[in-house]
Amino acid sequence: MDHFHFDDGRLYCEQVDLERVADRVGTPVFIYSRATLEAHYDRLAEAFAPLDPVICYAVKSCDNLSILALLRNRGAGMDVVSGGEILRARAAGVDMSRVVYAGVGKTDVEIELALDEGIGYFNIESEAEFENIAAIAAARGTTARAALRINPDIDPRTAHAKTTTGKKESKFGVDIERARRFFATYGHNEHLRLCAVHMHIGSPVYEVEPYVNATERAMQLVRELQEAGHHIEAIDIGGGFGADYQTDQTPAYTEYARRIVPLLQPFKDAGGRILLEPGRTISANAGILLTSVQYMKEGGAKTFAIVDTGMHHLLRPTLYESFHFIWPIHVSPDMVPPARGELDLPGLHPVDVVGPICETGDYLALQRKLPPLHRGDRLAIFAAGAYGRVMASNYNSMPRPAEVLIHGSEAMLVRRRETWDELLGAETNPQPVLLGT
Numbered sequence: 001m002d003h004f005h006f007d008d009g010r011l012y013c014e015q016v017d018l019e020r021v022a023d024r025v026g027t028p029v030f031i032y033s034r035a036t037l038e039a040h041y042d043r044l045a046e047a048f049a050p051l052d053p054v055i056c057y058a059v060k061s062c063d064n065l066s067i068l069a070l071l072r073n074r075g076a077g078m079d080v081v082s083g084g085e086i087l088r089a090r091a092a093g094v095d096m097s098r099v100v101y102a103g104v105g106k107t108d109v110e111i112e113l114a115l116d117e118g119i120g121y122f123n124i125e126s127e128a129e130f131e132n133i134a135a136i137a138a139a140r141g142t143t144a145r146a147a148l149r150i151n152p153d154i155d156p157r158t159a160h161a162k163t164t165t166g167k168k169e170s171k172f173g174v175d176i177e178r179a180r181r182f183f184a185t186y187g188h189n190e191h192l193r194l195c196a197v198h199m200h201i202g203s204p205v206y207e208v209e210p211y212v213n214a215t216e217r218a219m220q221l222v223r224e225l226q227e228a229g230h231h232i233e234a235i236d237i238g239g240g241f242g243a244d245y246q247t248d249q250t251p252a253y254t255e256y257a258r259r260i261v262p263l264l265q266p267f268k269d270a271g272g273r274i275l276l277e278p279g280r281t282i283s284a285n286a287g288i289l290l291t292s293v294q295y296m297k298e299g300g301a302k303t304f305a306i307v308d309t310g311m312h313h314l315l316r317p318t319l320y321e322s323f324h325f326i327w328p329i330h331v332s333p334d335m336v337p338p339a340r341g342e343l344d345l346p347g348l349h350p351v352d353v354v355g356p357i358c359e360t361g362d363y364l365a366l367q368r369k370l371p372p373l374h375r376g377d378r379l380a381i382f383a384a385g386a387y388g389r390v391m392a393s394n395y396n397s398m399p400r401p402a403e404v405l406i407h408g409s410e411a412m413l414v415r416r417r418e419t420w421d422e423l424l425g426a427e428t429n430p431q432p433v434l435l436g437t
């Protein structure tokens with residue numbers, strides 16, 4: 001699944017010994033593997049090749065410009081959810097007609113930016129939003145294309161309620177019944193051409209079945225819309241494909257494709273376009289977070305490893321109760337983990353791996369069996385490439401980590417560590433808000 005491996009007890013990313021990187025740039029630091037990012041993208045593209053889809057990488061999963069640029073070189077479009085992400089896609093040289101823009105709360109300024117950039121599709125989440133974008137496009141004398149985000153009312157059985165989006169009562173999209181009325185009302189707008197159907201059922205989805213059910217419902221709707229005289233040029237089936245947080249947790253791309261491709265093939269063969277919006281399945285296993293043990297603490301019945309990162313850099317364990325495999329990057333060769341998951345090797349001890357933030361919820365793992373740890377040991381937190389650095393905050397006035405991209409035997413600092421000066425910079429020169437008072 002990825003290009004992180006132990007050799008003689010030392011963790012490598014591609015051909016780079018990660019201890020050397022940590023010595024140079026310090027910790028905490030996110031490390032990404034270019035070979036992994038490219039392999040995931042290529043394998044996904046290959047599995048879905050019969051549909052010749054536009055693969056719109058979900059920028060929000062991992063938004064570093066160097067990563068966007070390498071995926072763009074592979075042929076990727078982008079799935080964005082804000083004006084800032086539109087600017088990232090542009091800065092990475094992405095063809096703007098291959099950008100799709102989702103999100104329930106697009107502001108006027110963001111909409112104007114998207115219109116000026118000539119993005120591929122606005123993914124529409126509500127009637128009020130459609131009317132607003134159409135009005136702004138009309139006022140600017142321009143036109144744009146839109147996909148209606150539908151809610152197929154499928155339970156994607158994601159690991160956590162906070163990542164379920166495709167059920168009927170979610171804030172995203174509109175249900176199928178409302179979608180029919182939506183097209184009837186807005187299907188002939190001149191400035192915002194409603195000509196595609198979009199869905200995104202949640203993530204991570206570890207089974208193929210929810211996609212099959214959702215795609216069947218979407219295709220049924222598309223056929224009805226076509227019969228009612230609407231021209232549907234594209235179907236966007238969203239993202240949410242799983243990632244291996246634990247070994248072999250996720251179906252292979254060929255498994256997803258084997259079931260999904262036949263459902264969409266007739267649409268494709270009739271001249272339609274297919275779009276995908278994968279994020280984590282490309283980025284999650286392509287990144288790890290390196291951290292150092294600051295202190296070991298025995299607290300009653302428990303042992304704590306207090307590290308130099310936490311919920312402010314990797315929020316997923318706190319927010320989603322998610323599992324991330326953790327292991328020292330330098331161990332004796334007989335302590336190399338056979339797989340990622342809960343392990344039962346001899347000589348392991350249960351430890352709470354916690355951060356420095358003043359919150360009880362600031363942890364990376366609870367009662368995790370690990371080899372004996374000491375102050376100064378470095379740990380790798382695996383599958384941290386997606387929804388890691390992008391969710392990092394400055395809570396407790398902590399600078400956000402650096403990012404390093406590995407390519408073969410080369411390591412590039414692709415985002416420098418935030419400085420204390422940057423933390424204070426926006427507050428150093430207070431200005432009056434109301435003139436004349």
Ligand SMILES: *Cc1c(COP(=O)(O)O)cnc(C)c1O
Pocket residue numbers: 058060061079081102103200202203204238239240241277278279280281386
């Ligand atoms: C977040 C998101 C994605 C990507 O989800 P992943 O789980 O990272 O694949 C795709 N489409 C939309 C609309 C999203 O909000």
